[in-house]
Structure formats: structure tokens, C-alpha cells
Amino acid sequence: MATKAGAGEQPAPRPRRRLRAEERWEQILTVSAELFSSKGYHGASLDDIGERLGIQKAALYHYVRSKEDILVEIYDRMLTRAEAEVLPIADEPFAPDERLRRMVSRYIGLMIEQADMWSLIHHQQNALPEASYEATLRRKRAFEKKFEGVVREGQASGLFKPMPTRLMVLSLFGMCNYVHHWIRFADFAEEEITGVICEVLERGFIDDGGKRVGAWPRYAETSDAMTETAARLDALNRQVKELQAAFDRDRHRLIDGFAGPPAANGAARKEKGEEVQAAPASGRKAAGAKPRVVKPAK
Missing domain, CATH: 1.10.10.60 (Homeodomain-like)
Structure with a gap:
């Protein structure tokens, strides 16, 4: 025991x-x-x-x-994941602007998920052994070219502005590649970050970008995009019905309180020696018309 x-x-x-x-x-x-x-x-x-x-x-x-083994592994792992999750979006059956939004969104999401490793990807490249360094440069360039291809499609269709494609993509990466740094101390949700970046890009890339009112969040289903607005509309409809009921109630109160009964009005006129002629039983009385008063002959 x-x-x-x-x-x-x-x-x-x-x-x-x-x-x-x-x-x-x-x-x-x-x-x-x-x-x-x-x-x-x-x-x-x-x-x-x-x-x-x-x-x-x-x-x-x-x-x-050695430390080099670790660094080489981190580079290979991060680039492989980005290639597998971001680049296939370039071939999806969407318009160029939508594909670009989705590619940028997924790329930023990867950096937010593993900020420390992406910090190395962007800032410690020179520490790689020569063979790995050259291979990494080729992979990064191929990654950029996939984005350039989508932008060229958008330019060819008149959707994107006719600016230097390479410069546009470098500007795009210049904005995205620093997320890993400030995400450590800036308390923003991933959807908000990608939304703002996509909208800033669109206002610069898309030919009528100034007309857009927002690029994010992206929804899996069309109905999802209307959920919040539909809920607010339902609440508004309930308020309208409540106001209509209150209006009808107050209207009836006014009628009951200020409109005298027809019999009392007729009696008052007879006291003055006036005869009130009733309206014909058939036919509709003109709106706002007063009953015709017939005075007795002297």
C-alpha cells in the first residue's frame, strides 16, 4: 500500500x-x-x-x-509553403483584380502566422551559404513573376493602370513584406490588415480605383457578405413597424379627443334655425366638401 x-x-x-x-x-x-x-x-x-x-x-x-543548417531549412520551408499556398491562386478562374487580392491576402496571412521566420526570410538572406543564396534568389524572383503575370493580365484587359509592371509588383511587396515587423506591436486583426492593404493597392492599381468603397473581407459565399447588413435591415424593419403602430395609436387618440360626434354638430345648427341636408346615399362626396346648408324661407 x-x-x-x-x-x-x-x-x-x-x-x-x-x-x-x-x-x-x-x-x-x-x-x-x-x-x-x-x-x-x-x-x-x-x-x-x-x-x-x-x-x-x-x-x-x-x-x-551548424546554424547555417537551421537557416537553410527555415528558408526552404517558408518559401515552399508560400509557393504552395499563394501561387496556385494566380491560375484560379477569377478576374485579375480578384486573384491579386487573394494572393496578397494569403501571403500576408502566412507572415502573420510565423512572423519570426519571415523576418529571417527578408533580412538574413546574406547569411545563407552561396549555393542556397543563389537558389533562394531564383525562387523569390519566380514568386514575383507570378504576381507580375496577374498584373499584366489586368493591364491587358484595361482593369489595371498601364504603369511599369515590375515596379508595381515591387511596390506591392514593399508594402507586404514589412507586415512581419510591425505586427508584433500593432494590434490589428488579420482581416483588417489585408483589407486596408488591398484597398490601398486597388486605389493605386485599378483604373477606377477611386470609385471603390472597400476590398475586404473576402467571403466564402455570396450570402455571407450580406449577413451583417441583413441583420441591421431586419432590426430597422422592426423599428419601422413599431413606429407605425405608435403612429396609428396616436392618430386614433387624436380623433377620439378632438373630433366631435356628428349628432352633436347637427343639433347645434338646428338651434340656429339651419337645416342640414344629408349627403346622398349613393355616390362619393368630394374630398373636403362641406354639407350644403339650406336656410328656411322667411
């Missing part, structure tokens, strides 16, 4: 769960990205990474040989 530990005794430490190799590798990448982003690639060491993870440097060497 188990006995209780004495007052001076400490409970036995729980055994630490041994991480699988895949889990540990993910931890290494995440912690490394945080340290490289905060201290700079050259300011962070493998010792710093091991200390943050709570493992010895010798154990870390079981997974990586």
Missing part, C-alpha cells in the same frame, strides 16, 4: 516525455527563428539555442551541424 511522503520529503520528479525527432526538430526551428530574429543571426549561437531548449549542445549536434 502506498504511504504518504513525510513533511521533509519531496515527491519524486515526473519523468520527462521524450520527444520524437520530428517534434524536437520543430522546436529547434521555432526557437532558432525567435533568437535569430531578436538577436540577429550572427548574435545568436548554438549554445543559446540549446539553453533555450534545455538541452546540451552535444545533443543539439545530433540534429544540426
